[in-house]
Amino acid sequence: MTAPAVQIRDLAVTFATDGGDVRAVEGVSLDVRPGECLAIVGESGSGKSVTAKTILGLLPETATVRGAVVLSSAADGAGSDGAGLDVVTASPSQLRAARGRDAAMVFQEPSTALNPVYTVGWQIAEGLRAHGHVPRGELKAAAVDVLRRVGIPDPEQRVNHYPHQFSGGQKQRIVIAMALALGAGVIIADEPTTALDVTVQAEILDLLRRLRDENGAAVILITHNMGVVADLADRVAVMYQGKVVEQAEVHELFAQPREEYTKLLLAAVPRVGEGRARAEARAATRPQGWADATPAVDAKDLTITYPGRFRQPDFTAVDAVSLHILPGEVVGLVGESGSGKTTIARAIAGLQPVSGGSLTVLGTEMNGVSRRDLRAVRPRIGFVFQDPATSFNPLLTIADCVAEPLVVHGRFRSPAAARGRVDELLEAVQLPRAYGDRFPHELSGGQRQRASLARALALDPELLIADEPTSALDVSVQARVLELFAELQRDLGFACLFVSHDLAVVDLLADRIAVLYHGQLVEEGPGADLLEHPREDYTKKLLASLPIPDPTAQRARRG
Amino acid sequence: MAEVLSTGPVGTAAAAPSHDPWYRRLPVVRQLRQAVGLQRGMLVAGLTLTVLFVLVAVLAPLLAPYGYSQLRSGDVVFGAQQPPSAEHWLGTTVGGYDVLSRVVYGAQTALLVVVAGIIASFVLGVLLGLLAGYLGGWVDRVLVLVADAIYAFPSLLLAILGAIVISKGQSNLWGGIGATALSITVVFIPQYLRVVRAEVLRVKGEAFVDAARVIGTRNGRIMTRHVLRNSVRTLPLIVTLNASESILTLAGLGFLGFGIEPTQAAEWGYDLQRSIADVTSGIWWTSVFPGVAIVLVALGVTLMGESLNDLADPRLRSRVRSTTSPAVEPVEAEPVETVETTPEAGA
Numbered sequence A: 001m002t003a004p005a006v007q008i009r010d011l012a013v014t015f016a017t018d019g020g021d022v023r024a025v026e027g028v029s030l031d032v033r034p035g036e037c038l039a040i041v042g043e044s045g046s047g048k049s050v051t052a053k054t055i056l057g058l059l060p061e062t063a064t065v066r067g068a069v070v071l072s073s074a075a076d077g078a079g080s081d082g083a084g085l086d087v088v089t090a091s092p093s094q095l096r097a098a099r100g101r102d103a104a105m106v107f108q109e110p111s112t113a114l115n116p117v118y119t120v121g122w123q124i125a126e127g128l129r130a131h132g133h134v135p136r137g138e139l140k141a142a143a144v145d146v147l148r149r150v151g152i153p154d155p156e157q158r159v160n161h162y163p164h165q166f167s168g169g170q171k172q173r174i175v176i177a178m179a180l181a182l183g184a185g186v187i188i189a190d191e192p193t194t195a196l197d198v199t200v201q202a203e204i205l206d207l208l209r210r211l212r213d214e215n216g217a218a219v220i221l222i223t224h225n226m227g228v229v230a231d232l233a234d235r236v237a238v239m240y241q242g243k244v245v246e247q248a249e250v251h252e253l254f255a256q257p258r259e260e261y262t263k264l265l266l267a268a269v270p271r272v273g274e275g276r277a278r279a280e281a282r283a284a285t286r287p288q289g290w291a292d293a294t295p296a297v298d299a300k301d302l303t304i305t306y307p308g309r310f311r312q313p314d315f316t317a318v319d320a321v322s323l324h325i326l327p328g329e330v331v332g333l334v335g336e337s338g339s340g341k342t343t344i345a346r347a348i349a350g351l352q353p354v355s356g357g358s359l360t361v362l363g364t365e366m367n368g369v370s371r372r373d374l375r376a377v378r379p380r381i382g383f384v385f386q387d388p389a390t391s392f393n394p395l396l397t398i399a400d401c402v403a404e405p406l407v408v409h410g411r412f413r414s415p416a417a418a419r420g421r422v423d424e425l426l427e428a429v430q431l432p433r434a435y436g437d438r439f440p441h442e443l444s445g446g447q448r449q450r451a452s453l454a455r456a457l458a459l460d461p462e463l464l465i466a467d468e469p470t471s472a473l474d475v476s477v478q479a480r481v482l483e484l485f486a487e488l489q490r491d492l493g494f495a496c497l498f499v500s501h502d503l504a505v506v507d508l509l510a511d512r513i514a515v516l517y518h519g520q521l522v523e524e525g526p527g528a529d530l531l532e533h534p535r536e537d538y539t540k541k542l543l544a545s546l547p548i549p550d551p552t553a554q555r556a557r558r559g
Numbered sequence B: 001m002a003e004v005l006s007t008g009p010v011g012t013a014a015a016a017p018s019h020d021p022w023y024r025r026l027p028v029v030r031q032l033r034q035a036v037g038l039q040r041g042m043l044v045a046g047l048t049l050t051v052l053f054v055l056v057a058v059l060a061p062l063l064a065p066y067g068y069s070q071l072r073s074g075d076v077v078f079g080a081q082q083p084p085s086a087e088h089w090l091g092t093t094v095g096g097y098d099v100l101s102r103v104v105y106g107a108q109t110a111l112l113v114v115v116a117g118i119i120a121s122f123v124l125g126v127l128l129g130l131l132a133g134y135l136g137g138w139v140d141r142v143l144v145l146v147a148d149a150i151y152a153f154p155s156l157l158l159a160i161l162g163a164i165v166i167s168k169g170q171s172n173l174w175g176g177i178g179a180t181a182l183s184i185t186v187v188f189i190p191q192y193l194r195v196v197r198a199e200v201l202r203v204k205g206e207a208f209v210d211a212a213r214v215i216g217t218r219n220g221r222i223m224t225r226h227v228l229r230n231s232v233r234t235l236p237l238i239v240t241l242n243a244s245e246s247i248l249t250l251a252g253l254g255f256l257g258f259g260i261e262p263t264q265a266a267e268w269g270y271d272l273q274r275s276i277a278d279v280t281s282g283i284w285w286t287s288v289f290p291g292v293a294i295v296l297v298a299l300g301v302t303l304m305g306e307s308l309n310d311l312a313d314p315r316l317r318s319r320v321r322s323t324t325s326p327a328v329e330p331v332e333a334e335p336v337e338t339v340e341t342t343p344e345a346g347a
Helices: A048-057 A090-098 A122-129 A136-149 A166-181 A196-217 A224-233 A249-254 A260-267 A276-284 A341-348 A369-378 A398-408 A418-429 A434-437 A444-458 A475-492 A504-509 A527-532 A537-546 A551-558 B002-007 B025-034 B036-060 B099-135 B137-152 B155-167 B174-203 B208-214 B219-231 B233-254 B268-274 B276-280 B284-313
Strands: A008-016 A020-032 A038-040 A064-071 A103-106 A185-192 A219-221 A233-239 A243-249 A297-306 A314-327 A330-334 A356-361 A383-384 A464-467 A495-500 A510-519 A520-526
Touching: A008 A048, A008 A249, A020 A038, A020 A048, A020 A219, A020 A243, A020 A297, A038 A048, A038 A196, A038 A224, A048 A064, A048 A103, A048 A185, A048 A219, A090 A537, A103 A166, A122 A136, A122 A166, A136 A166, A136 B099, A166 A196, A166 B025, A196 A219, A196 A224, A196 A249, A196 A537, A224 A249, A224 A551, A233 A249, A243 A249, A243 A260, A249 A369, A260 A475, A276 A520, A276 A527, A297 A341, A314 A495, A330 A341, A341 A356, A341 A464, A341 A495, A356 B284, A369 A383, A383 A444, A383 B208, A398 A418, A398 A434, A398 A444, A418 A434, A418 A444, A444 A475, A475 A504, A495 A504, A495 B099, A504 A510, A504 A527, A504 B268, A510 A527, A510 A537, A520 A527, A520 A537, B025 B036, B036 B284, B099 B137, B099 B174, B099 B219, B099 B233, B099 B268, B137 B174, B155 B174, B155 B233, B174 B233, B208 B219, B233 B268, B233 B284, B268 B276, B276 B284
Parallel strands: A038 A219, A038 A233, A103 A185, A185 A219, A314 A520, A330 A495, A330 A510, A383 A464, A464 A495
Antiparallel strands: A008 A020, A008 A064, A233 A243, A297 A314, A297 A356, A510 A520
16 A cells, blocks of 8 residues: 555644634544545534645634644655655745646636636646756646646647636636646645536546546545545545544445535435425315416516626626526526526615516516616515525625615514514524624524525515525535425515535525526426436536545546 | 625624614624724724824924914024924924924825815715716716716825816915815815716616605605715725825825915925925935825825725625634524414414
């Protein structure tokens, strides 16, 4: 057995903050061997990113690190005595030498990891220059070579292009190419696909797998997506509150999780096909003639354009989409970033003017709607925003925020008078009453999103629009919010437009699913039908790219 | 680190409201509790000088041995340019006034002018900035254009112009103070306008403003309840920095002869100007003391402003480094949802 590429022993990291010391990581010990992929999974705040950053010595000054992180040099025996380098005690110049050569990092957001004012070729060469093992004249050739290896077409031309001329997935490839150029023995990928669409995610995972198999690199994959873990990892370490609670081989972990927390985490992962029974139960309770009822939302050839900048044509975000939502029906709207799904949601809520076609919301035509009509229809619509961290006024307490719609529409005179109703609402979303006195930043993400749901439901809306309500949440939290959502929908019976990029999430809740691609409605139909018998190529591709959170099935599918 | 920032109170500390009693949340008090090391030293020094200045200004009638325009005590004339003595600790000026009394009363004038000027420019600037940022369109364009035009003038020149227009050359106490305060107001309004406008533009794009719009909140309520309160965070810093600038502007106006007549109020800049001729003839006390007063006050207020500025930025703020062993205390974790299993959720 080969020596580990990274050895972490009893690592503890503490941050000095205004609120006293925060222990981010405690007593973590991990090994990664060359040619192996270790996945570190856990919720946000579990210390997984901090652990990974310690390997490169990238922690800020406020951090205090104890323990040992030993990197064995990729350059075999070149000046090293075989003992490797302890990053914790290494001098800045030793660290600098080790970064890139021994270990490289792939960041979550590829667009911010590249410098926009230099060509990608220059940036790849920069790393080579810093470590100085390629002669000056051959730098460009080396850059072209790695670009070809990560699958950038026309590398000879593309090497002279700037980052903004590449797509998100290509940028991530370039970041990986930078790691590859130096032949890094360890690649730390910190949520490498979170910012990317599913179809692109599959390609990046493929690339990382090739790096591991062909170059024998050790890959440390940090993610909260169990599908990605099942797809790529050989071993999994589960972190919770700064500690490794379980470490096991990937098949074993998915088949027989030992720890309670791991079981919870796995159970929380949404799987395609789970929502079917619930949708059928809902369909059975519907009265006859329901399908002929006046729809809550009726879009006919809905077109929305954003005005182009000086001398540029207008950008069509939504192109002739026809869609309807019946009263009490949940419609899932799925699409990749830039497909126009959020634009449609905002248009229905009256936050985005409609440019063409017709959009009727609860009997009001939104194309050219007057301010007064819009005001009249607004109390009948609830809206849940994507990011619970920013959708609350940070200076108001949760109770004041939830009371806001009640006060604005004159149901109560002041937030204090509305407190009784606010408490009811908080209880409906399973938040303790006392949380009403807290400020938004004192709640966790899931709690905030539940409060957001309470605010959206304050006026008993007939229509609820949820714009990616769980994409900013951890899996375990997401599961509970979705559960609550389904419960509330059953009890209150509002119509709902549920926007998401995740087919599995939409499938859990929706009666019908509509798939958007580049502003056009590709396919639409009952959830079970659409997922089992997708008609359009794009839907098929979307389904195929979605990694299954089960290593055996995922590997079989990949072939 | 990003994760720690998002879960802990680190990144939000400057902005986040808390349940501390109100006196602990006051702008300066909170920072004083927060500061460590050099930043604390700067803040304490600045605060001491500033508090001293305010005390002297308020208690001037008690502290000063004579009035600011007094030329004789009883029948004894002070005499011009007398060196420091038991009767006149800091000597007398060329006009025959007591230097100590002039310096002490000067603090009063300076405080009045600065407070009046800052209150006026604060209120107007914030209001205009809010309107410009939130309404946008032509309102924004006109306001920013005017603000830029004012920026383009040297501020002292503008203040001189303002002083002449407002007081029309005459200078009694309130006229003089009013004119100087107003000219300071004109110079500083654009700063508040720009800062508030930029903040409003940022806040306007936040999701919680959309959330307010989507429930049908009227513009006026959005502006006051949601946007305004989230846009004025940085203003205490600008106020302190402006305070020192306006003291210098006031002194500059006085020095150039647009200040307040010596019979109406004591003013450091005016006294400095009158003492120019004394310097060459070895009479140092008439110029040194008003000069030192200006320097100390400006320094104190600037120190306070600069250290507040550093403390407001989590990247510049220094903290006590953690030295405790990680094993001593239990993990201080955020409430995590997976552990709280309510019976309803399980059912």
